[in-house]
Amino acid sequence: MRDFDYIAPKSVEETIKVLSEYKDEAKIIAGGQSLLNILKQDLMAPEILVDIKHLSELDYITYDEKEGMRIGATTTHHAVEVSPLVIEHYPILSEMEHTLAFPQTRNWGTIGGNLCIQDPTGDVAPPLIALRATVKIVGPNGERILPMEDFSTDYYETVLEEDEILAEVRIPPMAPRTGVAYSKFRIVEGDAPIVGAAVAFTLNEDGTCADARIATNGTAPIPLRIPDAEAVFKGKKITDELIQEAVEVAGEAMECIPDIVASDEYKKRVAKVYIKRMARKALSQIQ
Amino acid sequence: MSEFSVIGKPVRRIDGLEKVTGAAQYTTDIKLPGMLIGKMLRSPHPHAKILNIDTSAAEKLLGVKAVITGPRDTLGVKYSNWRRYPHLMDETALAMDRVRYIGEPIAAVAAVDADVAEEALSLIEVEYEILPAVFDPLEAMKDGAPQIHEGPTVRNNVSEARHFEFGNVDEAFKKCDYVREDTFYLHPVIHAFIEPYNSVARYEGDGKLTIWTSTQTPYYIQTLLAMALGLKEGNIRVIKPHVGGGFGGKMELFSDQVVAAILSMKTGKPVKVELTREECFEGGRRRHPMYYTLKTGYMKDGTILAKEAKLYTDGGAYNAMGPTSLYLSGFFQMFPYAIPNYRYDGFHVYTNKTPATAMRGFGGPQAEFTCDSQIDMIAEHLGMDPAEIRLKNRMKPGHVIPGLAKVESCGIKECIERAMESTGWKEKKGKLPKGRGIGMGCYGFMSGGVFNWINSPYAYSGAMVRVNVDGTVDVYIGSAEIGQGSDTVAAQIVAEKLGVPMSDINVVRGDTRTCPPDLGAWGSRQTLMVGNALIMACDQILDKLYKTAAALMGPNVVYDYAAKDGRVFIKERPERGLDFVEVVKAAIRADEGNQLIGRGYYTPHDKGMVSPAYSFGAQVAEVEVDEETGKVTLLQVTTAHDCGQVINELGVEGQLEGAFVMGQGYTLSENLVTDQGKILNPSFVDYKLMRAPDVPENFTSLMVETYEPEGPFGAKEAGEGLTNPNAGCIANAIYDAIGVRITDMPITPEKILKALDEKKKKEAKG
């Protein structure tokens, strides 16, 4: 790891100023759980680390019946995991956090850091996509709001400009008759996922599908929302056959990358299994 | 015999408090005034001639204090643990004119800090002539393959061949009702100790050097460093601070140790050389990949009459401890079965990869995977219970392996029976619902080796015990605590012998200047060997104390005495005795104040070719296989281990659990993947170690106690044996669950799915 300077701005405003000044010489550090590993391997050598972990204006979880939930970017995984508001309104997020890494990493790592590092296997994005989350980005020209699925652009790349930060995750209230499930496949527990799948269904009163969301991790350079597979369910009664059909459609959208642990075919096969399982699980929550 | 005070009890580790509070010092904590940081330049090529090394630019960099290369700054001595067999010594600290694997050290720098040292490395220019390389042992043995080493004893890259044979194998095969032959492949894994290789050397002038280093074998480092540096052994002081694991990967002299010493000699400053995790992968060691062929002949009733094993190991670029892994793998292939006719041929083959060496189990994990897998195949063929066929062919106490070993104590029968009973084997085997299965693996292991490769004139273990006037006891041992708990065991043995509390024992260890020579931590030898040396030392002290007590008490008949609970007393009349401290004081006074010291040693006598004693054990695992993903979940694991007399119950339990988790990773997830000699996963992100949440919740350790006449208080090994049965045990359970057998390791979910697909295809065809 190379030497670097360290700045701890006192506010979001000051953070943006610092970033605007130093541009690509500066790098945000939140919990450091991903960044420090990257620095240690000399994959990146910023001149200045800008620490936002202590900014209390980015550390909160609120809920409003109409607006839904807001989670500040520096909220730790642990805080999300144990938040009574999260457990009450979006239990899937608490469950997801409970299986993300280890307590040590969850105590330090932040939800913003997880989304910004944009590891294509990351746990946080798929359930957020399934929950229709949006993200608030703050920069020198003010704020912009984007759907979660539009935030990531490539491996370890997001829409963030050098002088922007991710400030908040917003999740709309859950519609009635909605079920959401997420799970991931790992060979070693506590490890990053190999692949994972999140599925959400909202049913009409007659039991047909009003809306479906399917998102996977580890199956593309970015968290993959699969609209073609979602469309299979629209307006129909969800059956095992229909799920199988959607799974096959979803498989077409995946471009898994082989690595040391698993081949691309294997990853795709397992991701499909997980979509099937999560679809059944989400459905079982409403039926 | 069972009225022990501390032996066999769950005793807290004597280094536990400082370790859990973070106070324990490791080599990385050693920081000396003026200390420089050393770093090594490593080969990017698997096989190349070095034409020229230009260090001039590096030397000019501000902050660089020394730059060394093999030809210019080292003696170029080939060293290794094989001092008795010089033809096997093939490695130098820095490459002399050729590199044979990616990661081989070529040059080193000492600089004021790590950043400068790194930068200096990038300024060293090496001119290479790339040579053709070979990565697979079977390829390397072919005529025309690149020759990795020259030398009269190396032919077609085979550096060592091992052969042993007894009985009449060919005749026996003819008599057998059935003969089957199976082939297996075992993959490479790494030791994965948490503490990287690390050394701090301080040259003090006049040929005197102190080195703090993370090692399993301080005495080997002392002698071999003397050889590599041209210094006197006695002028080199090796200090082993606490060690964060070794598992066989730290029992040799390594480049970091030699390079730190030379850089310190050049600069006159202390120099620290600490490897990064990536360097531990690339410049470290690994467990041998092996190609195994087993031919086994058996009768209809399940009796195994003959076995022939053939083995090709991928040794990597240098011998390291490979020739012993090769030997022991062929030897443990028999365990724990009484094979009347056996033939073994093993070949240690050089390849252009990191050298493979000893690793927990020392050839045993590979042997037992193949042996246990095949025994289950035989049992299935005969329609027998795999436990029954194991019981039928088991070794018995007193078993003789002609020309190789005599097994005295042997509790394998009890181990198998207790493991069966505790897991409900009979109710479960073959009767679990689809997707769930149960399997067994068995093993035997050595309690220390009779090997003296290093050619030490000293005893294998030495000990000195000094009793102070207040009854506290200083224990001097050269054995190496590396996390396995051996210092605690040593303290227990002395506490028991002298009848003093554990809190009165102070263990002096890890320093070759003050401690007796000892061959160190390998081959599960320390409890037995240093234990025996300690018993001898304590007996000398007790002899003096008993005589003193007799003189003080003056009974009119001659009695035997005993020491226990802080008293020295007449054995038959325990009420007649004296306070331990009082007797100690009197004994010292009576000897004109001379210190009360006992000295002991142990070297195995007449113990065959391998070990003074053998542990045994049986393991049963119950698994669940997800047939859609291939993932294996361990529902329950039970191990029954015969380590003779248990010395520390907590210690044995810890070793059994740790060994299993290591075996679990070996079987299911770990794999050192290389492409053209380049390691593709040199980090703990990509190299998949099992972690705490992966450990099966239901893990039961059963201790089967036998009495081993050669062991201290009857004790045997408990450190390595249990690494051996895991793979076979899990493979057998997977077969029971889903009917597929994986013979090339590791057993990944992907391989399981592929095998299931093939099985389905076959079934569909009819």
Ligand SMILES: Cc1cc2nc3c(=O)[nH]c(=O)nc-3n(C[C@H](O)[C@H](O)[C@H](O)COP(=O)(O)OP(=O)(O)OC[C@H]3O[C@@H](n4cnc5c(N)ncnc54)[C@H](O)[C@@H]3O)c2cc1C
């Ligand atoms: C042992 C271990 C296990 C792990 N297992 C998992 C796992 O199972 N699943 C999983 O999904 N992840 C896992 N991770 C990754 C880790 O959980 C996340 O990457 C972590 O939460 C990142 O948060 P952080 O606050 O530590 O980010 P940092 O490491 O501080 O930053 C990460 C990146 O995001 C940028 N950044 C951070 N916050 C902001 C912001 N608000 N605006 C703009 N840029 C920002 C930084 O500049 C940096 O590039 C694991 C990590 C470790 C060390």
